[in-house]
Amino acid sequence: MEFDLIERIRARATRRDGVVLGIGDDAALLQPPPGMQLAVATDTLNAGVHFPDGTAPADIGWKALAVNLSDLAAMGARPAWCTLSLSLPDAAAAWVDAFLDGFLALADREGVALVGGDTTRGPLSICVTAHGLVAPGRALRRDGARAGDDVWVTGTLGDAAAALALWRQNGDVPPALRQRLDRPQPRVEAGRALAGIAHACIDVSDGVLADLGHVCRASAVSARVEVDALPSSPALLALQPDDDRRRRWQASGGDDYELCFTAPVVAREAVVAALADAACAATRIGGIEPADDGGATVRAVDGEGGAWQPVQPGYRHFVS
Amino acid sequence: MEFDLIERIRARATRRDGVVLGIGDDAALLQPPPGMQLAVATDTLNAGVHFPDGTAPADIGWKALAVNLSDLAAMGARPAWCTLSLSLPDAAAAWVDAFLDGFLALADREGVALVGGDTTRGPLSICVTAHGLVAPGRALRRDGARAGDDVWVTGTLGDAAAALALWRQNGDVPPALRQRLDRPQPRVEAGRALAGIAHACIDVSDGVLADLGHVCRASAVSARVEVDALPSSPALLALQPDDDRRRRWQASGGDDYELCFTAPVVAREAVVAALADAACAATRIGGIEPADDGGATVRAVDGEGGAWQPVQPGYRHFVS
Numbered sequence: 001m002e003f004d005l006i007e008r009i010r011a012r013a014t015r016r017d018g019v020v021l022g023i024g025d026d027a028a029l030l031q032p033p034p035g036m037q038l039a040v041a042t043d044t045l046n047a048g049v050h051f052p053d054g055t056a057p058a059d060i061g062w063k064a065l066a067v068n069l070s071d072l073a074a075m076g077a078r079p080a081w082c083t084l085s086l087s088l089p090d091a092a093a094a095w096v097d098a099f100l101d102g103f104l105a106l107a108d109r110e111g112v113a114l115v116g117g118d119t120t121r122g123p124l125s126i127c128v129t130a131h132g133l134v135a136p137g138r139a140l141r142r143d144g145a146r147a148g149d150d151v152w153v154t155g156t157l158g159d160a161a162a163a164l165a166l167w168r169q170n171g172d173v174p175p176a177l178r179q180r181l182d183r184p185q186p187r188v189e190a191g192r193a194l195a196g197i198a199h200a201c202i203d204v205s206d207g208v209l210a211d212l213g214h215v216c217r218a219s220a221v222s223a224r225v226e227v228d229a230l231p232s233s234p235a236l237l238a239l240q241p242d243d244d245r246r247r248r249w250q251a252s253g254g255d256d257y258e259l260c261f262t263a264p265v266v267a268r269e270a271v272v273a274a275l276a277d278a279a280c281a282a283t284r285i286g287g288i289e290p291a292d293d294g295g296a297t298v299r300a301v302d303g304e305g306g307a308w309q310p311v312q313p314g315y316r317h318f319v320s
Numbered sequence: 321m322e323f324d325l326i327e328r329i330r331a332r333a334t335r336r337d338g339v340v341l342g343i344g345d346d347a348a349l350l351q352p353p354p355g356m357q358l359a360v361a362t363d364t365l366n367a368g369v370h371f372p373d374g375t376a377p378a379d380i381g382w383k384a385l386a387v388n389l390s391d392l393a394a395m396g397a398r399p400a401w402c403t404l405s406l407s408l409p410d411a412a413a414a415w416v417d418a419f420l421d422g423f424l425a426l427a428d429r430e431g432v433a434l435v436g437g438d439t440t441r442g443p444l445s446i447c448v449t450a451h452g453l454v455a456p457g458r459a460l461r462r463d464g465a466r467a468g469d470d471v472w473v474t475g476t477l478g479d480a481a482a483a484l485a486l487w488r489q490n491g492d493v494p495p496a497l498r499q500r501l502d503r504p505q506p507r508v509e510a511g512r513a514l515a516g517i518a519h520a521c522i523d524v525s526d527g528v529l530a531d532l533g534h535v536c537r538a539s540a541v542s543a544r545v546e547v548d549a550l551p552s553s554p555a556l557l558a559l560q561p562d563d564d565r566r567r568r569w570q571a572s573g574g575d576d577y578e579l580c581f582t583a584p585v586v587a588r589e590a591v592v593a594a595l596a597d598a599a600c601a602a603t604r605i606g607g608i609e610p611a612d613d614g615g616a617t618v619r620a621v622d623g624e625g626g627a628w629q630p631v632q633p634g635y636r637h638f639v640s
Contacts, residue, residue, distance in 0.1 A: 025538070026462070027391050029454070030360060040403060042405045044438060046440060050440070075349070081360070083360060120369060121369050122367075122368075125364075125407060125442060132347070134349070139349050218344065
């Protein structure tokens with residue numbers, strides 16, 4: 001932790017229950033509530049890889065925390081504490097202040113205390129570790145999907161991917177889409193509401209087909225997704241009259257930070273009621289089936305039930 | 321967490337008690353033991369900043385975990401779990417395997433489970449978050465030093481700084497010194513042994529004078545350090561006949577990862593006995609005094625009691 005920059009961060013850091021010792025020592029000291037399990041997620045954002053060059057520092061700060069809270073949401077955990085490791089090419093106090101505006105706005109809203117971290121010199125990179133709390137046996141995992149389950153997704157898909165595509169083409173990006181790219185809203189309340197109802201859950205960061213594939217492999221099942229059912233925002237519908245292209249953004253885009261989950265058919269009403277309490281829309285987009293001979297697969301079908309082939313199979317950083 | 325690279329890491333990750341769910345979901349699930357507090361440290365290593373270009377990947381892996389375990393050691397905490405966020409310019413499986421050789425060698429030795437993280441594309445950067453356990457009220461903090469305390473340091477100082485200086489001059493680096501730079505040994509057992517005895521503690525990463533300064537500011541005291549007392553390794557003594565230069569590496573170098581701690585004079589025997597059990601040498605290097613009018617300061621004195629001025633005031637990433 002490096003001196004004045006750390007002081008700057010410490011002076012503004014959110015506090016909450018359970019923080020015995022926050023920023024400023026060799027490590028933070030935290031007191032977990034008795035009996036609760038800890039959910040721990042770490043994600044790094046690198047300039048030019050996870051956000052376009054020129055993204056406002058406040059948006060980078062927001063997103064660096066949001067993608068981690070989205071992971072906690074997908075576990076059904078209540079966010080509690082986070083650490084922030086910030087690599088910066090130079091010591092720009094104004095940049096850090098603006099970054100913290102976004103980071104702490106989301107931290108405050110979600111009741112997350114920033115308890116430690118470090119700042120260091122290097123290419124712009126932000127590594128956040130987020131800690132959440134969940135009662136034993138209540139966590140939503142990837143490995144609980146069962147044949148016969150419905151497949152659901154919260155909110156709408158494809159806005160962020162469309163915004164990124166437009167930005168890459170130097171086109172005008174409608175503000176509603178750009179907002180989805182820059183200020184993703186982690187589905188924290190929805191995830192907690194689904195604990196005890198959903199069988200399996202994942203957050204949609206690499207495209208719903210790719211992410212559902214992780215659930216299928218972990219659960220040793222296959223899935224069928226009806227691309228016509230993928231939920232669209234009004235802004236996306238207004239932007240893109242070409243249905244096929246829109247569905248590609250929705251099925252294989254990325255940066256949605258919605259939850260994709262499976263639940264038994266008998267729980268349909270419970271799902272709707274739980275998510276209504278969390279002020280979150282959800283749509284059934286398909287079903288879970290027994291694994292094929294070839295293993296766990298995700299089959300996308302169009303309105304006539306024919307195979308529908310996305311152009312790119314989700315965003316992959318590395319594939320060997 | 322990105323696909324095949326993650327599988328590679330998961331297949332080799334250490335496990336231990338308390339890991340309900342390790343690598344492979346949106347977040348790890350951990351069960352802290354009843355009543356224990358959690359110590360959480362995060363540190364990032366960037367290529368060219370925290371290790372010389374050309375450092376062996378196994379050494380980078382070792383050091384990325386070691387610097388975090390050193391932070392837990394300085395709290396008197398027992399390491400338990402860690403996450404790893406790895407940014408790589410390309411997907412080099414051989415590099416990752418070698419990196420894991422070093423990382424997991426230390427993790428296994430210290431009983432630390434690797435429970436999650438992510439891999440992503442970007443300039444080489446490693447962010448580790450380490451979790452340790454400590455009983456309430458037992459943690460070693462920076463803010464407990466009191467006037468009249470002795471100041472102690474474990475092991476010897478300056479080897480890593482000397483190795484780095486030689487490397488920068490393209491000189492031959494004696495293996496014993498290079499080892500201290502590349503494979504720092506976190507003082508985990510020593511830190512745990514000092515819990516309940518020491519008043520304050522910090523790990524020495526930026527030079528002992530600079531790090532002791534953090535203790536003084538947190539504790540609102542000043543300190544006197546006798547530079548002639550700074551402990552030297554045989555390899556450093558053999559390398560450097562110039563006492564003054566050697567003491568600069570020892571006082572203001574960096575990357576020592578020893579513990580600097582304060583303890584009351586009546587605890588001298590207890591300190592020696594506790595550290596003997598931990599197979600760790602320790603040396604008294606000065607004392608804590610009331611804060612000066614100008615605030616908390618660290619005064620380095622030579623054998624005649626005169627002021628001794630280090631050339632550089634510790635390694636600082638950023639100072640505004």
